[in-house]
Amino acid sequence: MSVNAWIVVGDQPAIGNLITVARSLGGPVGAVVAGPRSVAETVAASGVDKVVWCGAPDDVPAEASAPAVAETVAADPPRVLLAGRNPGERVLLGAAAARLKAAVLTGARTVSIDGDDVIVVNAVFGDIAEETVAVSGPVALLLDGGSVPPPGSTIAPIEEATATPLGLKVIETRTSGFDEVDLNSAHRVIGVGRGLKAKEDLALIDALAEAIGAEVACSRPVAEGLNWMGKDRYIGSSGAHIAPQLYLAIGISGQLQHMVGVHGAETIVAINSDPNAAVFTQTDYGLVGDLYQLVPAITAALK
C-alpha cells in the first residue's frame, strides 16, 4: 500500500530529508508553502508532485497563513504530514494536525507502511527510549528538514490558495550580532558549558577551535540565559543533534538533555573539574582538571 503525503514548508526550502521520507511511502507528495513565492518555486523544482502556495504580503510571517495551510491539506487529506523543526513550521504543522485531528510524533527514526497502518519508530523522553507506534489515521511528523534539494528536471505546478491571514505582522527585525552556523555540517565541534567563568574566556575556546578546525557550540544555558552565543549553537534535546567526528565537551556536566544531542559523535572528549561529573561516563577520553590550564595546553600541543 502507498500513502499520500503533504510537506508543510515555511520560510526555508530546506526540505531534502522530508522529500526522501515522503517519497519512500510510495504515494503522491504535495507541498504547501506559507513562505515567500521564491520558496514555493524552489520547492516546485525539488521533485514534489504539486505545490500550493499560501502567499501573504512581505510583512506577514509564515505563521499567519496557518489556516490556509490547514485548509489546503484538509481538502486533500494525507496519511502523513511532514515538517522541519523550525519554529514557524512547528506552528504550521500544529494547525494542520489540529484540522485533521492527526496524531503528532516528533522523534521519528523510520517511517513505513504496514497494511492500513503507518509505522513509526519514535524516540521518546529525550531519546532515552524508542517506541514502535502503529498509527491508524493521519499522522503529523516533525523531522530534521535536511538540506535544500537540488533542482530536478521536472517542475511541479504551483497553485495559489488564498485565505485571510491571522493577525500577525512583522514590525522589526534585529540581528543578534552572532554568526549563523550549521553545526550538522561540522566535522569537529567543541561544546562549552557553565564551567567557563566569563564570556571573554571564549577566546581560549576559539583558539582551540581554530587549531583543530572546529565549530564552537554550547549547552542550553550558555545560549539561553547567559546569551554568550546564538541559539543555533546550543546542543541538546530541544536544540541541535549532531554527529561529528569529534566532540569536545568543555566545562559541561553531561546532563541527559545535553548528551542526547551528541550521542552520534564518533569520538567524545570531556574536560571537567568535577571527577564525578556525569559526562565522564559517556566519553572516550576524560580529563579531570582545570579547563583554564588544559585547554591552552591542548592548543599548544597541536602546534
Next chain:
Amino acid sequence: MRIVLAYKWTRDPEEATVRPDGTVDWSRAKPGLSTYDPVAIELARHLAEAAGAELIGVTAGGKGVAAPIASKAALSRGLDRVVIVEDESLAEAGRSELAAVLAEVVRHIGDVDLIVTGDSSVDVAAKMVPTVLAGELGWPAVAEVTAVSGQAGALRVERAIPGGVQVLEVSGPAVLAASADAAVPRVPGMKEVLAAAKKPVELLDLAALKVPAASAVMTVTGRSRPERKARKGQLIDTTDPAAAAAELVTALREDGAL
C-alpha cells in the same frame, strides 16, 4: 481580561532509567513543574499585572497533576487560580490529544484573550502542544518568544529567529510559547506558598469536556532501548597539563579524530 498559562506537572527523564526491554522506569524521578514553565509563568505574570488581567493556570494529565503539591507549586509562582483535568487516560496521551483537551478547557473558562506556555516540556520536548492548541482554537501561535509587551489584543512580541530577533505585532487572541530566557522566574517565598494554599483550584471531569475524538489511534507495538556507541571511558592523568594534552592529541590522531 483573562490570560491562560498552560503548564505541565511531570518528571525529568534525567532521573529515569530505561530497562533492557525498553520500558522507562520513573520510580526514582520526582515529579515537578516542567523545568522552564516557571519562566512562562513569570512572563505571563508581568503581562497580567500590566493589563490588570486575571492569570489562570491550566494543566491536563494523569494521576498526580491535581495533587495539592502540584497545584501549589504552580499557584505559588503567581497564578490567580488553576483549572485542572486529572484523568489517568491522559498519562499516555499524545500531543494532539492533550492540545485538544486544553482547547476545551480554554473554551470552558471563556473570554480568554491570550495563552502563554513554555516552548518545550522537560519530558517529551516535542514543542507541539502549543501549536496544535492554537490550531484547535484557530488562533495564531508564535514560538520561541523572548519578550512581550503591550496588552492582549495589541501585543508586541519578540521572537528568536536564526541570527537575531523579530518583533511581531499580534492582534487578537494568540498562543505564545516562551523560550527559556524570556523572563527570570521568581523563587516563591513562604508568603507565596501560604497564599497558594488559599487560591481556587477547579477540577474538571474529562468526560464532561466532550473533547472531539482524534481521527488517528496510536498503538505502541514495541519498545526498545536505543543502542549507543560503546565509549572507551579512558581517563587521562592531568597532573601535568602539558603531558595530558600531548597524550590526548596523540590518542585522537591515532583514532583519526584529528
